[in-house]
Amino acid sequence: MKEKIKNVVMDSLQEFNEEADEDKPLEISKNTILLDKKGELDSLDFVTLVIIIESNIFNKLGKNITIVSEKAFSKKYSPFKDVESLTEFIAELLENEK
């Protein structure tokens, strides 16, 4: 399942790059830094990316999730740091949904 989620996140990064049309596109890799001091995303970019990911999770995995929540912010380590941590967090959300 995690592999499927990671693929959805990576596809979403690609879609984000196409949609955002930024000078500096995001690297499509599991190590891509998202919301971190070293990251390329500002808060508006991040919101755009979240919308794309949630929509793709619904379209490709048939699950309706809300990624950004109090639960996400209460975690010791931010689930939004990079692709890897976001994948883990989405897997956890989907697991809890069962």
Add this chain to the structure above:
Amino acid sequence: MGVKITNIEYYLPEKIITNDQLTKQFPDWTPDKIERKIGIKERHIAKKNETALDLALIAGKKILENYDKDKIDFLLLCTQSPEYYMPSGACILQDRLGLNKNIGAFDYNLGCSGFIYGLANAKAFINSKIANNILLITSDTISKYLNHKDIGNMIIFGDAAGATIIEKSKKEQIGEFVLGTDGSGYKNLIVPNGGLRHQYNPKAKEINDDSGNIRTDNIFYMNGIEVFSFGINIVPKVTKEILNKNKLILNDINYTIFHQANKCINKYLREKIGIQKDKYYLNLLYTGNTSSCTIPIAIKNSLDKNIIKKGNKILIIGFGSGYSWGGTVIEI
């Protein structure tokens, strides 16, 4: 007996800041990029000596052109940009609008939920026979709190004033309210200095945030991600609560107007809640986010464009600083 909105007017300051102007200052932010990201082309900004009370006065005069001002027996002013700590701006406005002296008037301090709370207060005052014809004015000049180096907020916010008349009516046209507050989020939308806890500090240090926005504690701060999280989690819940309380389902709603935060959040909310595109107001292009004024501006524009028709059920929800939120269903 019921309560209804009789009329709405609004005023936008003459001075306009376009995306092209912002691009000159922030070359990384092209006009297209700004519009694509937040759905805003222009925002109206109050002049140096123009206050929220000045805007409120113009909006108030505008609505009273077609209404007998002697009928107004209560004045509510919602603002987060007051002229003075004391007195209440509503008292000054009573005099400047030439309203009778035997009316109640007060200010209340709320941001993007302010219009909803004004309607709730007006309905309660009318139902309890405290007043019959209420003038509700929402007015803010958030631009005064912004640092010209803070691109993140400069692109989003505009100034405005909205004026609404609420009256007794035969049929109930303002439904049941859902109101909510979560003060644990107060630090996420705040002007830290300037009140009595932390007074304005002319030597406040400039802070450069992770997104390259430069601000000080004397000016407006918004934690974009936290506020996004608050908005997208609370609005779908409140939508359900309002529909339940009013014994309606989403399909019964002819049109939905949420506080116009920015294109990103509002688009997300529409999709998450499952509202049809043609039943959803999303238009910040020429106003930006005007805090407590976005909902009255949206209702007025929708009426003028004949998008909202007589007898339509309109779901309205405001959410923002505090955190504070509220909503109801109205019929015009």
